[in-house]
Amino acid sequence: MRHNQTKDAIPLNDLEKRLLNEYQKGLPLSPTPFRDIAERLGTSEALVLKILDRLQKLGVVSRVGPVFKPRQVGTSTLAAMAVPEALLESVAERISAYPEVNHNYEREDHYNLWFVVTAPNQQRLEQVLQEMERETGYAILNLPLEKQFHIDLGFPLWC
CATH class of the missing domain: 1.10.10 (Arc Repressor Mutant, subunit A)
Incomplete structure (x- = not known):
């Protein structure tokens, strides 16, 4: 989760x-x-x-769903967009509507919308990124994984 x-x-x-x-x-x-x-x-x-x-x-x-290690099932990439603050929420909703996106988040930077895209193969991944650019009108910074690190994001919420 x-x-x-x-x-x-x-x-x-x-x-x-x-x-x-x-x-x-x-x-x-x-x-x-x-x-x-x-x-x-x-x-x-x-x-x-x-x-x-x-x-x-x-x-x-x-x-709620599975999270797979990179390159174990299909392919994925970290992506970012520079979106005007006034449009950030609506663009984020459009990005999250893609079944290939498992989450997105805001960062305080020029590239302020970040998300992970997962697809069964590289061709579909590139197709999804192109569709997103066409639909939103904003260029996507594609940051494919170069070196894998394992970071355990689970932590106790209540003791």
């Missing part, structure tokens, strides 16, 4: 905190992962799904 930083604290109950803490990594690889999670948390699959839906709508969780 990917977590967004939020400006205002959102109150979470103990079950929600456990779900976020215990399943940042290591979602069960099974035909019924949410049922498996629910059993381990002592609740129902329906409640786990309801919680995840709520947390995504609130912006606490941006994505």
Whole structure:
């Protein structure tokens, strides 16, 4: 699960905190992962799904799904765009609408919109980047991986 930083604290109950803490990594690889999670948390699959839906709508969780190591499945690239501040949110929404984009974020720089694009092959990756440029009207800085580093982005949210 990917977590967004939020400006205002959102109150979470103990079950929600456990779900976020215990399943940042290591979602069960099974035909019924949410049922498996629910059993381990002592609740129902329906409640786990309801919680995840709520947390995504609130912006606490941006994505629930697999994250693959680079070059293990398909290809990917880090990309950036320089977007006028007034249009940043609408352009970010358009970029996030692509199924090939698993997240985007703002940086305080000339290139202020950053995102990762993943595709089954290099041809599709380039096609997606070109479509994005045409659709938004902004050039994309394509920064493909040159050297791989492993950074564990999981961290305890509550002790």
